[in-house]
Amino acid sequence: MKRYLPIYPIEIITFIWIITTGLFILLFPSSVRETTWVHLLMMRGTIMAGCVGVMLLHRVSGWQFLTYFRQLAPIVLITYWYPETYYYNQLFFKDIDKFLIAADQWVCGCQPSTLFSEVWAPAAWFNELMNFAYMSFYLALAFVHLYFLKVKTEKAFFASFVLLSSFLLFYMFYIFFPAEGPQFYICSHPSAAIPNYGPMRGLLMWLQSEGERPTGAIPSSHIGLMVTYMILFWYHARKLFYWILPFSILLALSTVYIKAHYVIDVITGAALAFPFYFYSVWLWHRLNRRLQPSTRAL
Template sequence: MIQLKKIDILFFCYVFITTILLFLSWNDSDKYLELFLTRGLLLGIGMVLIYFDSKVKNTLLNLLRNCYPVLFSMLFYTETVFYNKLFFSNLDKYLIKLDLQLFGFQPSVRFSEYFSNPVFSELMYVGYFALYILIISFVFITYFKLKKDSEELFFKLAASMLLFYLFFCFFPAAGPQFHFASPEKDLPTAFLFDEIMHLIQKAEQPTGAFPSSHVGLSLIVLVLFRKRVPNYFKIAIPFVILLILSTVYIKAHYAVDAIAGIISVPIVLFLSTFLYKNTPEYKL
């Protein structure tokens, strides 16, 4: 018997909604055909994982089957740039104005100018990269140590990611690294993580600046693990603080994006919990 879990329904609904958004944003670019083929491939992989997990007992297969929407999230994030201007053009100028009103200067420009020491830059780059470590560790700890809560935790993390990505459709913002020109957008040099950060920056798309999903998701991981894995929570806190600062330092976000990312956490978690409680499961 094949069981469609809550996270599967979430995944299929997200693909359905964003496919409609892609159709509404359609132009003659070959990229759109590639996007449709990619999401068809992702749907196929998801269904293959669901099917074979019901037939074969395998730890790796079961792990992938339970968290594949989380793994696909990076592709879903980058594709928002193709439909995030369906309703509005980029709203960066308003975020820049708000930063100026709040701080009297542009934090996303001045922060890295004032603290341009390679050691400090390395610390910031490690902080920004920490999100990927947080998510990977979240997946493994949840699957191997929190079996009883794993379906709920995977669902809430995946739902949180996808809710952020849907919001980007209605509030498009490219971020400082795309809005400003050189030298304002240039990053200070560092050591080991210098090349890694430049690769990450090149892979970024001009989308998803407000609110900062980087900030929001890192805090959501902390909240979900605060009582369940208290030692993880304590160890992760300093890295998350660095991460929040780094989003502005590396010019991925305006300061108000990071603030909005913090404010969004209880809202996104409330919606994720609501979806978890109200999403059905099906047996085929």
């Protein structure tokens, strides 16, 4: 008897992203910079081939490990999808930073992304705290998955889907509304933004050198996804919501302090987190009704 091996919801949205952005690049090659549209399409083909290969291996081997891998690993691809938006986001605008600077001036009456660090950077402990707070976003991403894996496997799969879906929705904005952020637009490079001393600052600079590009300022996915973590914990682990709240506040401060974002980016990121979360939850249930009815109870 032939074994049935379903495609999982998180794989579906990954394939949708690959196909949709691939068609965009193919139709609008003029939006591509610093690389070629052929290279971008080849990367998509390679990633899709890898995903299909894992699916076929799962079908042949039946290894339980691959059930976890297929539903959790796709979120790791954000380390590629995010910086890649920089290479094909020039269709309508070169950048919109000047509008964001004007918005900050209107909202705050000043430029917090420059003044914040000017006032507090001389305090070495605060400089290190802000750099650590910014990196706590990645620790929280790992913690969400590990916690739900321990509590209930299906909830971990659900959380991974919701988070990846939210990430990709934010990334759509980056393709059509390119914004470099203060660290690139004002300071020309992250290393010029704030004092470069201390282990936390050194670690963050290394991470940014590996995966950061002048893209993704508005809306802030750091803030949006941190709010998404909080929503997940509010509904599924209320006590942890109160534990993660202080880190979320520090993260919001740190994004402006290290000049990754303007204040308006933080506001829009937090605001969009809610519709993105509820849309992602709706999409999870809709896909599971068609593919895996047994997971609808989440």
